[in-house]
Amino acid sequence: MHPAPSVIIFTTLSGLGFGLLVFLGLGFPPVTGWVAFVFFLIAYALSVGGLLASTFHLGHPERALKAFRQWRTSWLSREAIAAVAALLVMGLYALFAVFFGTRIAALGWIGAALSLATVITTAMIYTQIKAVPRWHQALTPLHLTTASLAGGALLAGQITLAQIFLFLGGIIQIAHWLRGDGRFAQAGQSIASATGLSEAGRIRAFEAPHTGTNYLLREMVHVVGRKHAQRLRIIALGLGFVLPLTLILIPGASHGLGGLAVLSHILGMLASRWLFFAQAEHVVGLYYGARG
C-alpha cells in the first residue's frame, strides 16, 4: 500500500494524542490548573493535528462532515464519531480541571473510554480489509492500541505504566511483523484464484492493461521502501520501544531523559507506520503479476 505521509503522520500523532487523553481521563497524573492546561494542550495538539493531517489525503475535505453518517457499517465513520465525542467530553473535563481546579472523575472515565475507542476504531479501518492480508489479523488492533497507550503513558509521565506498555507494545510489534510476513500466503490468493484460470495451466501475467501506470498501481501495488525493510524494523523497534524503555528504566529519570524517550518513541513509530503501509500487500497486485 502507498505510505501516504498524511496518513502516517495522522496515525502516529493522533495515536499518541488519544493515548495521552486515555491516561489524563483516568487521572494519571491527576492534574489541575496550569499543569493540566499544558498536558491537555499537548494532547489536543497531537490528536487534532493528526486528524487535520488525515484530511489532506481526502479528495473532498470540505465534505468531511458527511462522514459521520454511516456508523452502522463503516469503521471510518465510527472513528470520526468516536474522535469528536472523545474530544468534546475530554474538552469539558479539561475545562473544569484547568479553570475550576476540579476533576469530574466520571467525565474523565467516559472521555478515556471514548479516546480508547477512537484508537481501536482507527485500527479496525485497516483490520477489516480482507484484501490486505497483512492487516486482516487480530494482532493489528492490538498492535495499534498498545503502541498508542505506550506513547500516551510516556507523555503522561507514568513511568510504571509506560514500562508495561512499551514492553507489551514491543512484543506485539514483533509478533505483528512475523505473523504479518506469512499472512499473504495464508490468505491463499494467487494469480490462479484471481483469474480463475488454474485448471488451464501455469499462469503468467503477460501484458498489463496499459503501458503507463495507474491509480491502482500507485495506491495498492506500491513497492518503494521495502528494500530497507529489515533495517527499518530494527530502527522502529529500537527507537520506538527499546530505547525509550531503557531511558525510563534509569533510576530517577529526569524530564530531559523523559523528553528524549518521547522523541525517540515518535521517530520509531513513524518508521513503524511507514512499514505498516509499505509492506502491506493488496491482492489486486496479483492481476498485475506482482505478489502484492
Added chain:
Amino acid sequence: MTSLPETTQRKLGLVIDLDTCVGCHACVIACKSWNTENYGAPLSDQDPYGAAPSGTFLNRVHSYEITPPHGQAQLVHFPKSCLHCEDAPCVTVCPTGASYKRSEDGIVLVNEADCIGCGLCAWACPYGAREMDQTAGVMKKCTLCVDRIYNENLPPEDREPACVRTCPAGARHFGDLGDPDSDVSQLVAARGGFDLMPDLGTKPVNKYLPPRPKDQWDETDILAPFLEPVADSPQGFLGWLDRALERL
C-alpha cells in the same frame, strides 16, 4: 445508506467469455468514451500525450500467458471491471453513504456529490474495480451503464452497457444473473462460469467463462507424419563442416 440490501429483485451483471475475447480493448475505449461524457464526473487523464500518461478507466483488459501441462502456451485476454458483488466490501466501508448497492437491480454505484474521496472503498475492493479520479477527487467505478440500460431515448438495441454493445467478438454478455432462466444464467451453466477469488466471500455477480480446450498437435492431421524432418544429420558442405568440427 451503506448497509447492503438483504436481497435484490434482479442481479444485473456481465458474463465475460475468456474463450472468445480477442484482447482488442474496444470495450475499454467504448467504456471510457461513454462514461467520460455521461453519468458523473468525466474520466480524466493526466499527461495523456506526455512521457508518463495515466488516467481513470472503469474497465481494463489484462493479458495472461497460460502454459498447459501438454501443448503450446496460449494467451488469455482478461477484461476486468466492477463485478457488482452481492456482498460488496466497498459499500459497507464507505463513511458517507456515497457508495451503495441498489435493491432493485443490484448495481453498485457512487453518489459523487457525497464522496469525500477517502479511497477506503478502493482499498476494500480485492479486484481493483474502483479508481479515484485525480482531477475530480471522487471515486469512479463501473455503473453497468445505468444511464444506457434504462434510457428510453436510445434505440432498444443500444440499451445495454457500452462495453457489451461494442464488443466485436461477442465476448461480453449482459443480463439478469438472478434469474436462472435468463440467457446469461444459462450461458454460465452451460460453460461452467466461475467467480474471481470466491474465497473472499464477496459473491460477485459478474461471471467469467473459461477458455475452451485447444486442439492437440498430435491430432491435427493425418498427413502430419509425412511432414517430419527428413534430414536428421546435415549433408554436403554442412555435413563436412559438422564432421570437421567434431574432429577438432
